[in-house]
Amino acid sequence: MFKPLIFYIGLRYTRAKRRTQFISFITLTSVFGIALGVTALITVLSVMNGFEAELRERILGMTSHATVTGLNGQLDNWPEAEAKIKNQPHVEGVAPFISGQVMINADRRVSGTMLNGILPDYENKVSKVGANMVEGRLSDLTAGSYNIVLGAELANYLGVIVGDKITVISPQINSTPAGILPRMRRFTVTGLFKVGMYEYDRNMALIHLDDAAKLYRMDTAVSGLRIKLDEIFNAPRITRELASEFYGEYVVSDWTQAHSNFFRAVQTEKRVMFIILLLIVAVAAFNIVSTLVMVVTDKRGDIAILKTQGLTSRAVMGIFVVLGTIIGVTGTAIGTLGGITLALNASTIVRKIETFFQVNFLPADVYYISELPSKLVLTDVYAIAGMAFLLSLLATLYPAWQAAKVNPAEVLRYE
Structure with missing residues (x-):
């Protein structure tokens, strides 16, 4: 079989002789280092993408x-605003809401929510809250019934179940002969929801719009309208169009403004993690320099003979x-194969480790998500593999240049 001379000799040098076992060990270390770095980089970025x-x-x-x-x-005439907005392009749903902070009391437990x-x-x-009901139904919230749906973690903290009575204390005040007192109302727990985020499961409760209007003394007004769009990543552009359409009538904001700092922090953390882990790949790649320098030193005689046989410095x-x-x-x-394998099975592996060692890496009361998600993005894999290959290629240039400078006359003089 025909093999190009340069490739054949380069491939031959990867196999060690008895006297070059140490060089072979260093070579394997370089390979392992690059593989480990690439595996870690793909796995960590996949987990961060998943999060x-x-x-x-x-x-x-x-x-x-x-x-x-x-x-x-607030909106004083929300049906009119809803009629205008739901007919706009890209709008899939519109819902009114009234929102406020309250205290909830159940026996001796009190919690702000x-x-x-x-x-x-x-x-x-x-929203998807109706699809995340673990007990009861969202439709149980009817006007004048003073029913309430709690987050599962909030209900657990208060020690209440479906059917129990709780007291909601509003910051609105009542003037009575006994003095100024906060507004209080008894509600019946008719449902529990769990979306898997501690922030919502622990700190949110839902009641009917009419009951909220009475509790907050808002009459027919609402806090605003929530809008669902056909494409969430186009939300900034669509909200700008809506804002210009209703300029002077309404104030329009989107989710990127409400949660901009949070998602910007996630992106910044992802970039920093990429740079840190890329340094591991870089260190492993530049181990190739020391490996090739030792190979060049060991093969000086071979290089000299090849040059006398007519092989050029470039070759x-x-x-x-x-x-x-x-x-x-x-x-x-x-490393790419290992990274893809780990990324696709990260959740399963972590669960088995937690079960075996009886530990919990992501407690629900500390982290937003209590399970380890992973999302493999092929563009990330291509970028990581490309960077690792480029660093490896750059690491070969100096030793190769040193090999090309070998003078056959000086080397063979002492052979």
């Missing part, structure tokens, strides 16, 4: 893609570029 996607889905499953309020902070007034039929058009340089490239490609290929 970002899961957080975005859960947050936007509870909050709106866009929000419309009045210039005074966000209390939202909703219309169940409308709410299902803009000699090519031999060691091939050798270093083989090391880099092998390490990158192993």
Whole structure:
């Protein structure tokens, strides 16, 4: 079989003789280092992609893609605003809401929480809370019934179950002969929801819109309208169009404004992690330099003989570029395969480790998500593999150049 001379010699140098076992060990270390770095980089970025996607889905499953309020902070005639907005392009659903902070008391337990007034039929058009009910139904919230749906973690903290009575204490005040007292109302727990995010499961409760209007003394007004769009990533552009359409009537904001700092922090952390882990790949790649320098030193006699046989300096340089490239490609290929395998099975592996060692890496009361998600993005894999290969290739240039400078006359004089 025909093999190009440069490639054949470079491939031959990857196999060790008895006297070059140490060089072979260093070569294997370089391959392992690159593979480990690439595996870690692919796995960590996949997990971070998974966290970002899961957080975005859960947050936007509870909050709106866009929000419309009045210039005074509330909407006085929301049906009119709803009629205008739902006929706009890209709008898939509109739902009114009333929102405020309250205290909830159950026996001796008290907790502050966000209390939202909703219309169940409308709410299902803009959020996934109805699909995340673990007990009861969202439709049990009817006007005048003073029923309430709690987050599962909030109910667990208060020690209440479906059917129990709780007291909601509003910051609104009543003037009575006994003095100024906060507004209080007894509610019946008719349902529990769990979306998998501690922030919402622990700090949110839902009641009917009319009950919220009475509790907050808002009459027919609402806090605003929640809007679901056909494409969440186009929310900034769509909200700008809506804002210009209703300029002077309503204030329009989108989810990127409401959660901009959070998602910007996630992106920044992802970039920093990429740079840190890329340094591991870089260190491993530049181990190739020391490997090739030792190979060049060991093969000086061979290089001199090849040059006397007519091999050019460029060809000699090519031999060691091939050798270093083989090391880099092998390490990158192993690391890519290992990274993809780990990324696709990260959740399963972590669960087995937690079960075996009886530990919990992501406690629900500390982290937004209590399970380890992973999302493999092929563009990330291509970028990581490409960077690892490029670093490996760059690491070959100096030793290859040193090999090309070998003077046959000086080397063979002492042979």
